[in-house]
Amino acid sequence: MTDIKVDHIIETDVLVVGGGGAAARAALSAAQAGANVRMAIKAKWLTGGSTATAFSELLAIAAAIGHADERDHPEIHYEDTLDAGRGFIDPELVWTLASEVPHRIQDLIDIGLNFDKQENGKLVQGMSDFATYPRTCRVNGVTARHILVALGKQIKKRGVPIDENMMVFKLITDNDQNISGALGMNMETKEITLYKTPSVILACGGAQHIYKHAVGTSDMIGNGYAMAYELGIPLVNMEFIQIGPAAIKPSMTLLSGPVWKTKPILTNSNGENILEKYVPENVSIDEVYTEKVFPFTISSAAYYLDTSIQKELELNPTPNGGVWGIMPPGSEEIVQEKIPKTNGVLKAKGIDVFNDPFEVALVAQCMNGGALIESPDGTTKVAGLFIAGETAGGLRGPDRPGGNSLAEGQVFGHRTGQAAAKHAERSTNSANPEGKSHAALEDLADWIGRSKGKQELNDAIVSLKENMYKNCLVIRNEERLNDAMTYIQELEYSLENGEFNIDQENFSAAIDFKHMLTIAKSIVLSAQTRTESRSCHYREDYPEKDDANWIKSIFVTQQNGEMSVDTRQWPHHRKSEKSEVKL
Template identity: 30%
Template sequence: MQRNGFGYEEVATDALIIGAGAAGLRAAIELAESGVRPLVLGKRRHGDAHTIWAAGGINASLGTRDPEDRWEIHAADTIREGHFVNDPRAVELLARNAPDRIRELAGWGCGFSRTEDGELDQRYFGAQSYRRTCFAGDETGEAILSTLVAKARELGVPYRENVYVTKILTDQERAVGAAGYDMESGRYLVFRAPAVVMAAGGLTALYARSSSRPDENTGDAVALAYEAGAALRDMEFVQFHPTGMVKPEELSGELVTEAVRGEGGRLLNARGERFMERYSPEHLELDARDVVARANYAEIQTGRGTEDGAVLLDISHRSPEYIRERLPRMYRQFKKVGVDITREPMEVAPTAHYAMGGVEVDFGTGATTLPGLFAIGEATAGLHGANRLGGNSLAETVVFGELTGRYLAEYLRDAPRPALPRRAVEDHLEALDSLADSGGGHDPQELIEELRSIMWDHAGIVRTGEGIRAGLDRLAGLERRAGSAAAEGAGSRSFELANNLRFMLVAAEAVLRSALARRESRGAHFREDAPEESAGWQKNIICEKGNHGEMLLRTEPVGEIPAEIQAALAEEHSLEYHHLE
């Protein structure tokens, strides 16, 4: 189709799902089984979504190993770990529905590890009261995604790979589709749909050290939603996983799964001291991720780390056979770089791992504050509060993928079939053309690296008000230079990076402004100049786009915790580390 000199392909679909990981695929499966034909867009080849990097496990109160576990305790652990700023309804929905979703995955052929009796096995994860994390060795995400891809193919779910979405299209009142381009050909693409679902992941690639692949989790989902008019929430809460690789340089930040600690791995400093005895004598290595990450950071900062700026994670007291069976991916990952984890420790350091913040949604439906736009998975905010419980992210994808898909199947029966805003489409394609042929003087990759340095320095594991303000000043200067980023044509590598940078700037500003506003320490957000948790800040920060393009912040009260979860919190269940000894 030709419009005003721009050639582009126009595609109509009942539901457009942006993101081909577990959340997007589970929603697509639910729609397809309900007779709706969605279209799934992936930024990479089919089956190569970031879900495969979720290694350690998926939570559900099945009670396989610990029969006394139940959904209310799972919910209580989630809220306690989230420091009581979670969306309580989201937590209840997750904990109630996770067992059915895991049994469903198993029924579809997912290769979960089993007990001697053939039941789904479960292991400990940090800050959990019982063994409720199901797993497939330490390749759980890959096993789940492969299962979902196979199911979607069985149902004939349409899929397009190597598509970069650059804008959510609206008619001033609601989302009506999206625009983007084919990353191989550079051809512009325009999609029309009565429902648009954001399932494009998080934003941890904003940081210099991250467990994300370099060009994924660049804030696409939150920036696209925000620019279209949807609200963001909890953007200050970024989880730093305690254990990421530090060398070689090209693997710096790559995740060393929590399953290593769940199977009994011990953290040591360069002196050989098991230092978690000082920071968390009761829970040791299996305390909450924010606690362990700050302990690792403190040991390194005070000079008790290794020459490479790391601490040591040692699982070698387990038998080689046990390690190779329970941690096959970690065994292979370190073997490739000359480290045999059955004999020697791993060097690890904190790495940006997960965004608790994202698009504000109603978790029963996936609806954002912009009609017609929905969101699921790490793109959303509210479930995890100030810190995510390990093992909940994979559970989130399939629980809320199913719930949102189920709601959309009903919603789409009466939803209006929108018309595309042709002028807005043409204006956006013109902007893309200008970016593609900009010939600017700044290398977008260099600007991205500078942004990552800003975020690591000013919005990292330990923050201060002065440091955050300095970060905002540096970001403003970077944004001015980003206006003349160089690109070498639509479909080029530099064009992709320039678009990544555009999204990263929006997400970074939201993180910094929210972190400056929250004048306390809570969960993953630690302010050295306000180190205590404040009852007055038991609320959520919302980011919205103002009428003049400015970023506006406001707060909302936290919802009331249901009585069943309140009762479980009062029971004060807690992990006893000695079970691993």
């Protein structure tokens, strides 16, 4: 049997798994609360995940501070967010988000973040989808990155240790099912670290990269979801994934709503205009462009743009699996007016959008589902396990209002940091995680010892991504989903029964692959179960929205080693007192 042992033991009050905006906020808040905090991140600090790499013309953080329109208040932010997911999301979490994000904006200002300001000194605020009033605050077009850097400076000042290239892959619980530790592996040295801790915060992003094309970095394959699922935490709303168009070469550039106001011409490899090919006569192509936002939704004529792209990806693709895009003649002025940042980014990559056709494909951008949290403190049914950011489920349903993602990271990162610190302080857990970690590593060693087959992991990972891209993208139906599920089950069988070639050099990839299969399966099972079309979930064989039967969330849970499905309709309202929050 292969020998795998713990090389390092590190004790800490709070372990934060992840390195994005939510994780950084959680680590800072836990440290401010007096806890001994450590961060474990899968990539290099400030380089991985969504926050460090996010880009869009509209990228900003939503907060009802009333600087653009004094009529905006947290109650309206609350109602706008609830309207986007009523029956699918927890009103208590939504209220926490809306009422507390103004305070988190002030925190960021206090640590030196320089939001764009009007001449009168108030913050510039922009409109976003589902917003009644202009609500999003931005920083020089790359808001997410600036937030992360500002938090990073504070984390450095407090001396919080950061373990880079560390893939946390297993959560350890005591006999009472309380968190007692976590196992991580250094991706470079292959050494195993046991973290002895009573509090773990999972804030390690989503699972976009189980698809062939995705934004963010390739390490985002759902480790946090999978580790939570293994402990019995439900995964909720997993069928709702934000997918939309992006320029895919030479690197990924998201094409957000404003891009489509310039009416770029889309053609397939045969030179055919794909919108002219697929948009029916009773629908105006101008309407398709006007209505187009990011992500895909069935709620408007923009539906034809994304579905036309997918159809041509399968019929007449460009060399890298897309369609061609180019700006129409005479559009220089509107391009400069509507999308100066996107144009600048593409130009920096060597693309002249007026003369160089660029390849456009559909990409996964954000998971609206996640591992269910039980309270505004990010608690779960496992004591000592907290979840924040995109890893957390219960706050995002079929739609996610623009600017809420960064807001969620700050609000719930702060709350989980404080709660995890308090839990560690009052924890009387004297359990020794060494025993259970040793057993977990023995199981891992046994698995590696049995895995001497001829199939190559990297080939299987690529094929899984391609299968999900083909069968569970924006066009879904029973045949596609059944094909995806059959393929996932075949891969699960092969992985469990030693048909892959796994050794100590590639077993981190094997763990990733196992996690990817779990999350892919949860997405496909949820999509199979939801026999209707709603927002970003389009069932070609069930094209209508079915409010009578489907205003409810799908929960995927591990029970007796099997993946089971349940549903739940959340309350539609929460009674709350009026709150005045201004900056």
